[in-house]
Amino acid sequence: MSGVLKSLIAGLLAGVLAAPLLAQDLGALARFETGVIRDRWGGTELQLDISQGVPWRIFTMSDPNRLVMDFREVQWGDVDLAALDQSDRINSVRVGTYRPGWSRLVADLAEPMAVKSAGLVTGSSDGAATITVDLVSTDQASFDSEAGSPNDPRWDLPEPAAFEAATPRDPTRLRVVLDPGHGGIDPGAESAGFSEAGLMLTFAREVQDVLRRAGDFDVVLTRDGDYFVSLEARVAMAHDAGADIFISLHADALAEGEARGAAIYVLSDEASDAASAALAERHNRDDLLAGIDLSQSDDRIASVLMGLARLDNAPRSEALARHMLDGIRNAVGRVHKRPLRSAGFSVLKAADIPSVLLEVGFLSTEEDLKNLSDPIWRQGMAAGLRDGIIAWRDEDRALAPLRRN
Numbered sequence: 001m002s003g004v005l006k007s008l009i010a011g012l013l014a015g016v017l018a019a020p021l022l023a024q025d026l027g028a029l030a031r032f033e034t035g036v037i038r039d040r041w042g043g044t045e046l047q048l049d050i051s052q053g054v055p056w057r058i059f060t061m062s063d064p065n066r067l068v069m070d071f072r073e074v075q076w077g078d079v080d081l082a083a084l085d086q087s088d089r090i091n092s093v094r095v096g097t098y099r100p101g102w103s104r105l106v107a108d109l110a111e112p113m114a115v116k117s118a119g120l121v122t123g124s125s126d127g128a129a130t131i132t133v134d135l136v137s138t139d140q141a142s143f144d145s146e147a148g149s150p151n152d153p154r155w156d157l158p159e160p161a162a163f164e165a166a167t168p169r170d171p172t173r174l175r176v177v178l179d180p181g182h183g184g185i186d187p188g189a190e191s192a193g194f195s196e197a198g199l200m201l202t203f204a205r206e207v208q209d210v211l212r213r214a215g216d217f218d219v220v221l222t223r224d225g226d227y228f229v230s231l232e233a234r235v236a237m238a239h240d241a242g243a244d245i246f247i248s249l250h251a252d253a254l255a256e257g258e259a260r261g262a263a264i265y266v267l268s269d270e271a272s273d274a275a276s277a278a279l280a281e282r283h284n285r286d287d288l289l290a291g292i293d294l295s296q297s298d299d300r301i302a303s304v305l306m307g308l309a310r311l312d313n314a315p316r317s318e319a320l321a322r323h324m325l326d327g328i329r330n331a332v333g334r335v336h337k338r339p340l341r342s343a344g345f346s347v348l349k350a351a352d353i354p355s356v357l358l359e360v361g362f363l364s365t366e367e368d369l370k371n372l373s374d375p376i377w378r379q380g381m382a383a384g385l386r387d388g389i390i391a392w393r394d395e396d397r398a399l400a401p402l403r404r405n
Contacts, residue, residue: 030054030074032095033128037087037107043136044089044113048105050074053122053129058115061293062147065109067135068291074103089113089135094289096185097227104185104228106291112143149293169242174393175218176211177238179248179347180204181283184228185290189253191363197226199372200249203360203382206375207249210382214390228290231346238350245320245389246355248347251372252279253364260365261336262328262381264321265357266314267349268342280343283357312403316354320392324356327388331380332371354396358385 035048046067056071076095085093091108098104113135122129169175180200182188188196204221211217220241222234229237238246271277318340325339336359348355360381361368371377 030071030129032074032076032079035079035084037085037090037093039087039089040134043116043134044087046107046131046133046135048131050129050131052127053120056120056131057150058118058133059150060109060113060115060143060147061149061291062140062144064288065112065143065147066288066291067107067109067113067115067133068149069105069131069133070098071103071105073097073101076103089137094185096187097183097225098185098290099227100225104291106185106289112138112140114138114143114146173216173218174389175220175242175244176389177220177222177241177243177246177353178204178207179222179234179238179246181248181250181347182228182286183223183226186228186286189251189363191253191369194363194369194373196251196253196363199251199363200360201226203372203378204249206378207382207385210379210386211389214386217389230287230290230292231284232287234347235350238353238355243350243353245392246348246350246353247324247385248345248355248357249360250283250357251360251363251368252282254362258365259336259362260368261334261339262325262332262361263336263339263341263359264324265345265348265359266317266321266340266342267345267355269344271343272341273338276341276343280345284344284346313352313354316396317348317356319395320354320389321356323392323395324358324385324388327384327386327391328381329384330387331384332377 030053031051033049033051035046037044037046039045054071054074056069058067058069060067079095081093081095085107089110091110093108094106096103114137116134116136118131118133120129120131180197180203182195182197183201184197186197188200190196201223205224208219208221211219220237220243222237223229234248235246265276265280271280321340325335328335345357348357361372363369363372371381
């Protein structure tokens with residue numbers, strides 16, 4: 001990131017960091033009131049009205065071109081994004097919780113634009129605030145030279161809370177990491193007022209409870225609230241927790257065609273079919289949708305792909321998937337017509353941990369949506385997962401002496 005945009009961010013923080021923090025401590029979170037993004041001659045203006053001033057920052061990222069704004073914290077409510085974005089230079093806008101205590105706005109740019117000016121003005125009587133950002137057209141080379149997430153020690157966003165891995169391990173207990181997909185600024189699929197992120201968090205909590213009551217299980221969630229966790233962080237949490245197995249939970253929607261029933265995916269360099277490849281591509285874009293700067297990735301995922309761990313654990317992942325499908329069939333009576341699939345899902349790349357991605361159902365199918373929103377049906381699905389995991393555990397332990405040391 002160039003010195004120009006760094007100076008702008010520093011000025012924004014210096015101007016709002018003190019007084020708004022007092023407001024944060026004394027009152028409720030700031031609320032989004034109204035706003036508009038509209039084109040001007042030679043550029044675009046973004047205006048947000050919020051109930052009180054908050055610390056915030058703005059930066060751009062390339063590949064693809066995006067504008068990112070972070071806030072501490074703004075409640076967006078039922079913001080009408082179509083009404084907010086009236087600009088032809090902005091392709092789409094997403095808002096939501098980024099991490100606990102922080103929210104984010106991401107605007108996908110139709111063309112490279114630079115931040116000309118940005119400021120926050122607070123009303124003298126009610127403390128309400130207006131944020132105004134002026135963007136001007138620029139060339140791609142100039143945009144790329146300015147782009148990049150800031151690294152400011154005065155206001156670096158905290159990492160999501162990780163599992164407290166210091167507890168001694170009991171070798172007789174299986175440690176399961178459940179990964180409810182999406183969250184926060186990335187709600188996933190949506191249908192009839194339901195979001196994939198919300199339903200999968202509810203289901204993950206229900207599976208956690210079922211496994212704990214079964215005994216001999218320690219269960220960890222990669223997120224326990226409506227906030228975003230990057231794909232890399234989800235894999236890292238599984239390692240930090242000392243996971244024995246990793247199960248990512250999803251409920252997608254199909255733009256074309258119809259699918260119903262649960263399906264389970266394992267990691268593969270080549271997808272088992274075109275639909276699986278397309279699904280993996282969508283899932284692997286989650287970090288981009290949330291405004292993550294992937295150029296700063298520490299390659300932790302790549303590092304665990306080295307060696308023979310992947311060869312050893314691929315059959316264990318496939319066995320886990322088969323046992324889970326058997327448990328689901330016995331519990332709810334139906335799975336997808338082709339229930340065992342494979343694709344290159346980034347979230348499954350903890351090669352030393354047996355890992356699967358479970359599509360619990362499809363929000364785009366009326367019957368599946370009815371089931372996913374039914375707590376009684378979900379309880380049966382959770383029981384099926386429990387039975388499948390127990391069957392896998394018993395078989396895996398019996399085969400342990402035959403595996404490579």
